[in-house]
Amino acid sequence: MNAITPPDHAATVAALKEEVLHRLTFTICKDAATASPRDWFVATALAARDRVVESWLASTKRNYSEDRRRVYYLSLEFLIGRLLIDTLTNLGLTAAMRDALAELGVDLEKRRDVEPDAALGNGGLGRLAACFMDSMATLEIAACGYGIRYDHGLFRQTIKDGWQHEYPEDWLSFGNPWEFPRPEITYDIGFGGHVETTRLPDGAAAHVWRPGETIVAVAYDTPVVGWHGKHVNTLRLWSARALDPLRLDAFNQGDHVGALTEQVRAEAISKILYPSDATPAGQELRLRQEYFFVSASLQDLIRRHMKQTGDITKLAEKTAIQLNDTHPAIGVAELMRLLVDVHGVEWKEAWKITQATFAYTNHTLLPEALETWPVWLMEKLLPRHMQIIYLINAMHLDGLREKGVADSGVLSSVSLIDEHNGRHVRMGHLAFLGSHKVNGVSALHSELVKETVFKDFHRLYPDRIVNKTNGVTFRRWLLEANPPLSRLLAETIGTSVFDDATLLNKLEAFADDPDFQSRFAAAKRENKERLAVKIFESVGVRVDPDALFDAQIKRIHEYKRQLLNVLEAVALYLDIKSQPSRDFVPRVKIFAGKAAASYHQAKLIIKLANDVASIVNADAATRDLLKIVFLPNYNVSLAEVIIPAADLSEQISTAGMEASGTGNMKFALNGALTIGTLDGANVEIQEHVGDDNIFIFGLTAQQVAESRARGIDARETIAASPRLAEALQAVASGMFSPDDPHRYAQLVDTLTYYDHFLITKDFDSYCNTQRKVDARWRDQKAWRRSAILNTARVAWFSSDRTIREYAEEIWKVEV
Incomplete structure (x- = not known):
């Protein structure tokens, strides 16, 4: 499926064929007879990249000539996935390149599979950043993304005997055809050392930081192509x-080893994403990573600003910087350092510039995810920044006292320094205080931000927190991930739907049309057949494409409650065995996701899911009514296979704990019905698709808070639910771990006495709602109608809409 076709297809095919062969010969030094699959991929990628460059240069030139206000998006993750089909789609060249390669005896789809996923992120945070970069280019905003060029990303996940094992990602082993090294663009990044205080001629104090260690940041640029290729922005990643x-x-x-010590220490910064912070050395490396990319990015954007205006005091007039979570929050102190120490701006003016330049996106209410750094570590690594943070804090608290805020509890809660359990710098507080706007990422989340983590800040600064509900790039999740549905949309409502997602509402007129329902179901089945092949190739399990495909794919975390899903699967399995005459709906439960390497409980949940799958899938008594699979090494490319094939989308986090979610939007767009709690963007999805086209269960966020206040001992709840008690007993007794009958005893004990995520409270509601899912599935006409209405009614969740709101209300740039 290709939504835009060059005016002269034959001429474009001929030109692309020549360009691919040229690259194969003169860049790779191969001929068609000896070229490997990777050689063909690289030649194709370079030919596509060449088509981007002219627009990229023109976009950059236009940004300067029109003196445009620029947006800089700072993120520790950019989960951009594979870029070959993405670039060709946005250029409108997919069909032409497919035909050009076919004439050379090469299959484009097979070349697509050769490309590794860029290991630049982990989950929703990074995928959101990638969607936002796409939309900023599509809306022709002068923007640049800044991050780290990780050599190995997070980790490559394998499953051995049901356990997660972590290995380095090798995505850069054979180079990256999409990036442009910029060896001439480097910045010195300092760490440690000491601060000297001197006096200026006017008597004012000046501070000079003398770092004890200096590391070089080297730029690598990747073009980000907007829809139709009209505008191209830059993703600039830093290597240490x-x-x-x-x-x-x-x-x-x-x-010989010691001679390389400095190189190894320096390059460790850009080796992997999220090094474990379970040790002091791991904590230090994380802070070094964050400061490294933030400092390089701020130095770079100031250089660009000075080239454009020559006046540092106009930075906020020409620049908007968005902090994606707390990872880049040290940028507040770094910008103050650069303004005051390097450019000689007076403190109060520098603070005014800093607040007007920064905005901060909060992604979590989890205390452990709102970063804090020990003061001793900050003083060791960034002594000048610690001085600046102390001064920001002192002036902030003095200002509040002058306004009459005398409550010591309030002053303590809004202090940048947490004095409890060892002194720590609160990075979320620093980001809040240093920004003119702070946004949550769904309506519910933004209200909870006001009521919980920034409660006192909100009372003091009531206009600062706003909402910007997340969105996803529809074009990627339809045109690239779901060609069958894209073809149907183009034939039914026209290709203009890929230009304007709001046109999806035209599908509502076809929701009850039997012929369209059949064609919609046929597109879904085509995707399910593709996923069934993938499942067999990955884990050796055969599944029936006619079964209900039930998917939960996301980072493994207790609050996301994969355990609730597994326990329901256990209960269903026990029902199937004990009630052989009952009419069960055939179901395939699909899990995927990575657990942090040091997160033991999450890794144990992965093991449980695989243990349950082994027993269930091998038991003839289930008569193939239930299959369970855990697909390893979840990434964007795997999501692009699972999401179009899913019938049911599991969004079952403990209410009030998921900031937004974006997988929920992708599933709904592709015609999956959601089963979920009233959490994150599920609330808004329900509002858009309608109560009859979503399955909501469980406690609300308010009820969760009230339930926790009463205590989280679950013994009474378990005793009142025979199905839950039976499922827990089966797990605890070793039914699914005969090689180690006590493997899950502690997990069940924890759930029994300390059910913080309220799995037991929501279990019966979840099971009952799953039976409502079964009832709807049996009425295929009703199911298909709901699936079509999900696709038709989720246009509002386009990242184009989200970015338009950021541009107009936070960044103040024209779109």
Whole structure:
């Protein structure tokens, strides 16, 4: 499916064929007879990239010539996935490239599979950043994304005997055809050392930071192509290098390993995403990562600003910086350092510029995810920044006292320094205070931000917190991930729907049309057949495409409650075995997601899911009515196979704990019905698709808070639910772990006595709602109608809409 076709298809095919062969010959030094599959992929990618460059250069030139206000998006993650089909789709060249390669005896789809996923993120945070970059380019906003060029990303997940094992991602092993190294663009990044205080001629104090260690940040640029290729922005990623990569004196003295110590220490910064912070060394590396990319990015954007205006005091007039979560929050102190220490701006004016420039997106209400850093570590690594933070805090608290805020509890809660359990710098507080706007990412989440983590801040600054509900790039999740549905949409309501997602509402007129329902179901089945092949290739389990495909794909975390899903599967399995004459709906439960390497409980849940799957899938008594699969190494490419094939979308987090979710939007767009709690963007999805086209269960956020206040001992709840008690007993007794009968005893004990995520409270409601899902599935006409209405009514969740709101209300740029 290709929504836009060049005016002369034959001429474009001929030109692309020539360009691919040219790249194959003169860049890769191969001919068609000896080229490997990867050679063909690289040649195709480079030919596509060449088509981007002219528009990229023109976009950059236009940004300067029109003196445009620029947006900089700082994020520790950019989960951009594969770029070959994405670039061709946005250029309108997919069909032409497919035909050009076919004439050369090459299959474009097979070349697509050769490309590794860019290992630049982990989950929703990184995928959101990628969607936003796409929409900023599509809306022709002058924007640049900044992050880290990880050599190995998070980790490659394998499942051995049901356990997660982590291995380095090797996505850069053979190079990256999409990036442009910029060895001429480097910045020195300092760590440690000391601060000297001197006096200026007017008597004012000046501070000079003398770092004890300096690391070099080197730029790598990737073009981000907007829809129709009219505008191209830049994703600039930083790689760490040692100032002196080899101590030649040590090497010549025989210390061949020691001679490389500085290089290894420096390059560790850009090796992996989210190094474990379970040790002091891990904590230090994380802070080094965050400061490294933030400092390089701020130095770079100031250089660009000075080139454009020559006046540092106009930074806020020409620049908007968005902090994606607390990871780049150190940027507030770094910008103050650059303005005051480097550019000589007076403190009060520098603070005014800083607040007017920054905005901060909060993504979580979890205390452990709102970063804090020990003061001792900040003083060791960033001594000047610690001084600046102290001064920001003192002036902030003094200002509140002057306004009559005398409550010591309030002052303590809004202080940048947490004095409890060891002194820590609260990075969320720093981001809030240093920004002119703070946004949540769904209506419910934004209200909870006001009521919980920033409750006192909100009372003091009532206009600062706003809502910007997340969105997803429809074009990728339809045109690239779901060609069958895209073809049907184009034939039914026209290709203009890919230009304007709001046109999806035209599908409502076809929701009850039997012929359209059949064609919609046929598109879904085509995707389910593709996923069934993928499942067999990945885990060796055969599944029936006519069964209900029930998917929960996301980071493994206790609050996302994969355990609730597994326990319901256990209860269903026990029902199937004990009630052989009952009419059960055939169901395939699909899990995917990574657990943090140091998160034992999450890894145990993965093991449980796989143990349950092993027993259930091998039991002839289930008569294939229930299959369970855990697909390893979840990434964007795997999501692009699962999401179009899913019938049911599991969004079952404990209410009040999921900020938004974006997988829920992708599933609904692709015609899956949601089963979920009233959490995150589920609330708004329900409002848009209608109560009859979504399955809501469980406690509300308010009820969760009230229930926790009464206590989280679950013994009474379990005793009142025979199905839950039976399922827990089966798990605890070793039914699913005969090799180690006590493997899950502690997990069940924890759930019994300390059910913080209220799995037991929501279990019966969840099971009962799953039976409502079964009833709807049996009425295929009603199911198809609801699925069509989900696709038709979720246009509001386009990232184009979200970015338009950011642009108009936060960044103040024209779109």
